[in-house]
Amino acid sequence: MLIKLEKVRKVYRMGQVDLTVLKDVDLEIEAGSFTTILGPSGSGKSTLLHIVSCLDTPTEGRVFLDGQDVSELSGDQLADIRGRKIGFVFQRFNLLMNLSAIDNAALPLVFQGVSEAERKARAEKILTELGLGHRLNHRPNEMSGGEQQRVALSRALINDPDILVADEPTGNVDTKTGQKIMELLASFHQQGKTIIVVTHDLKIAAYGQDIVELRDGEIIDRRQTV
């Protein structure tokens, strides 16, 4: 058992009104699985993913990662876990516009205290593996959407994380590029990583072996194909 959520509730206070975005969600994610979280916009997918990936903490309930209760850790402790164990891919790529591809990809290593030479070497290796060897010193605005997403993937992989989370990774690229990205994620899964992908697209969700369907903050269906 890699990740375990127990009665996780997330409430946003909007002025006088409480908005319950996650309603007592129980969820277990196995190490080495490829899980997709499917649901319409506003159903709480991103919120769930953030809690699963230690970016956010629940209002109530517990979250365990590798058996450790992470629901009440400090911001810096969570940052440390993210930096060591989790790689992030976002819908809008979220690259730093004034850094080159190689510096963007190497960014997580900066906060792990890795030397500059090693950062560069590792970033160059991963970018080259993803077919961006000719783009190392380009800024994001000099690259296509697919290329930017591959830089973002490189950044997510650079610290060799156990878990790779992706929030609508195909949302900002065309269908063909989207398929390529999903195939890449599948290949990382083959290499033994735990993959968690959030999507509103059934076709994308179908890449997963474990499909969690979310609606209005509740899990309404779960299909495990393996």
Add this chain to the structure above:
Amino acid sequence: MKKVYFKMAFRNLKGRPLRSWLTILGIVIGVFLVVSLLSLSEGLKGSIMQELKTMGGDIVMVMPGDMNDIMATFAGGTELSRHDIDAIRRAEGVEMVVPTAWAGEVVRYKDSSQNIFIFGSPWETSVSVYQENLGWNLVEGHWPEPNRRQAVVGSMVAEDLLPGLRAGDRIQIRGHSFEVVGILRSLGSKQDDSMVALDWPDFQSVFGRQDGSPMVMAKINEDFSVARVEANIRAELELSQRRTRQDDQPSFSIITSDKATDMVGNVMSLIQLAVFFFASIAILVGAIGITNTMYTSVYERTKEIGILKAVGAKRKDIISIFLMESIIIGFVGGLLGVLLGSGLAYSAEYLVPQSRPVFHIQTTVTILLIFFGMLFASLVGGLAGYFPARRAANLEPVDALRYE
């Protein structure tokens, strides 16, 4: 502090050049004011102190007017009259009296002419006082004799102002001709080194003056204490002024070397304090500019902060990146401010004498001041950036990531 934070901060500053430079300008102005004004006032203090040091302990100066109004005394046209000078001479313990006067005037030598500081005193008494008490020496020629239209010039006059001038040559002032009999060794102060000294009657006739003097030097007999002779002079002068001017309020100042040093030191310290205070306000305004820019920057880069946190940046990492940015602003501002400030201070040294030959400022731009200016500006940058940096570090990663 990691090198990569510096790189990131530097890139961010470069990414919005106009705003960065305007913020830097705020600090430049503040540091420029501190460095230039402090150097100038330090230089002024140094020049005056040096002037005072050449005046030995057994010489007192007597000047018209109240000492509390010393600037008016230097600037104003008041003089001690011939009666006043006689009264000083009468005071017990006064060994010798040297009335002096000065003015700026064009001096001609062969084809060259220069506006030069002219100093007058009776050779009869002054030559010995200059040699024994003020440390004058000749590098060329001989000491002048009274009533023979002989002049002595400072070392820079012969080297710089009237090149080629040698002992034995003649110079012209307002159509009067004088023989330069001696050239002085440098006295260590630009003002003294660039003067032409005349005999008292010659000075009077060149400038058409009466026998009055704006400053009288009195040499004290070594058997008397300075304080006692000061009291004697005061008594004699009060008596004389009451009698000759029917004046109830005698007005003159007796300045001993100790008193003068104290007074100038105090006045200059006050001036420097005021200068520092006002320049600090300029720096404060610059600091507020940095804080403002950094808050704007944190606000604009909320999303970026979310990304950094998502990939593992901790509070101290975020604080370092933003602090680095404001420290760079402070440092660059400090560097430019120091350069401009010391530039102005140095050029003042060369600009001032041309317009007013009477007064030289030897500016002192000390390494300490430069170092302090840059360190201080960097520190100001760091302090000004602290609260914005803390706000950045306290952002919740999810909130920052959702920010558009």
